Amino acid sequence: MMNLKMRLERLCEKKSWARLHFADGTALTGRVLRVGHDYIEIECYGDADRPTQRDYSKHLVPMSLVKYITVDSTSFADAERNRLTFLSALDSAQESLPEMEK
16 A cells, blocks of 8 residues: 555656546546545546546545556546646636626
């Protein structure tokens, strides 16, 4: 467990992508934001299993639930594209709002 935490801390420093795998066969793909004493904070930009629902979310995951992590995957490029698409949509939505009067 300590090696897992050390690896996650290195990923956190670089805001790298990782896939957290759980014992029940599910997984979360996202950027590692913070590693606490017994938890991981990860931000996700949609689920590949549900391509029509590309929403941003943050997750606090107890470290004890993580079975293993994947640190390099071709799916991370798709995840990064989803992140950039999400941020681009936010920017264009903000630009279309009228400016506040001073």
